[in-house]
Amino acid sequence: MDKAADFLRQAKVKAFIENPATPATCLLVLCMDEWGTDMLDWEPETLPYATQSAWNAKMPQANRDKVWALVTHMTTDSFYSNLEAFIHICNALSGRGTDFEQFDPAEVDEMCWGVTEATLIAPMERGEQFGEEIVTYMETRLEYEGFHRVPHMLKKFVKIAPREEELNQTLTSDGIGFENYWKSQEARLANIDIWIKERLTALFTTLEVLPLRFADERGLKRICERARLALGSQQALKQEVMAASR
Numbered sequence: 286m287d288k289a290a291d292f293l294r295q296a297k298v299k300a301f302i303e304n305p306a307t308p309a310t311c312l313l314v315l316c317m318d319e320w321g322t323d324m325l326d327w328e329p330e331t332l333p334y335a336t337q338s339a340w341n342a343k344m345p346q347a348n349r350d351k352v353w354a355l356v357t358h359m360t361t362d363s364f365y366s367n368l369e370a371f372i373h374i375c376n377a378l379s380g381r382g383t384d385f386e387q388f389d390p391a392e393v394d395e396m397c398w399g400v401t402e403a404t405l406i407a408p409m410e411r412g413e414q415f416g417e418e419i420v421t422y423m424e425t426r427l428e429y430e431g432f433h434r435v436p437h438m439l440k441k442f443v444k445i446a447p448r449e450e451e452l453n454q455t456l457t458s459d460g461i462g463f464e465n466y467w468k469s470q471e472a473r474l475a476n477i478d479i480w481i482k483e484r485l486t487a488l489f490t491t492l493e494v495l496p497l498r499f500a501d502e503r504g505l506k507r508i509c510e511r512a513r514l515a516l517g518s519q520q521a522l523k524q525e526v527m528a529a530s531r
Contacts (some may be wrong), residue, residue: 295340297496302342308488309351309378310405310508311495316352316498325360329353350377358403365409368418374400393430394477396423397438401481402488405511415442434470436477485512 298315299370301307306468316324319339332349336342354377357363364372375391376383378399383389391399417424423443427435436445489512492505 293380294498296494297339299342301491301495302340302344302348305345305347305380306487307319307348308484308491309348309355309380309402310350310488311491312348312352313355313406314492314495314497314505315509318495318499325356347377347380347382350383353378354383354479355403355406364399364403365413365419366416367415367420370416371399371419371422374403376380376400390426393426393432393436393439394480396426397436397481398484400438400442405488405508408511432470432473434474436474436479438478488512 298319301311301315301507316336320335324335327335329349330338332352333344336344350432354374357370358374361370364374365371372389372391375395375398379391379395381395420442423439427439427443427445433445435445492508492512
């Protein structure tokens with residue numbers, strides 16, 4: 286690669302590294318393209334110095350958190366077994382930042398995206414499941430945010446006891462039309478799914494244009510295939526929102 290082409294590539298990488306909207310998966314792919322698996326053994330504090338040295342890029346804290354959330358997921362089982370790690374990883378992957386000093390609950394949409402992106406990089410193995418404490422947290426958070434049906438991405442892991450008849454009676458006694466209530470529930474679920482679809486689309490399209498030097502074609506292909514499958518399972522969600530809002 287000549288100097289002009291290399292300079293242009295570095296400028297493109299710098300733009301992705303400094304952009305807080307760059308998906309975690311894309312950031313990790315860029316970093317591993319530069320440093321390989323060696324970076325998986327680094328201390329988190331090494332990353333900003335390395336990006337500054339390689340690309341003269343100042344990586345935002347939110348992007349550092351994204352990368353290290355995926356590194357943690359790839360090198361440990363804590364995403365599935367440790368509630369604190371699960372919450373931190375979901376918060377970080379959402380791009381809204383994570384606070385390691387105090388409890389910052391992962392919201393339902395953050396959990397949905399955390400599960401989505403984590404499984405793109407390292408899917409749950411056969412027989413593997415979330416620990417009981419994490420499942421309880423998911424259930425509690427769904428109840429806290431007023432969900433009486435489970436979003437698509439969490440259905441494999443969480444079950445909510447059906448309470449429709451009880452809720453319908455309560456809503457009717459309060460003078461609230463329960464049909465509109467359940468329509469609003471479906472609209473909330475569909476809106477989360479559409480948000481996930483939009484993020485998956487952004488991740489997929491960004492992966493395709495990353496200025497890589499030593500691309501692991503097979504690894505990228507596997508990630509892209511998982512992203513396509515996830516996208517393909519949600520093609521009718523826009524129609525669901527429209528139907529639910531009528």
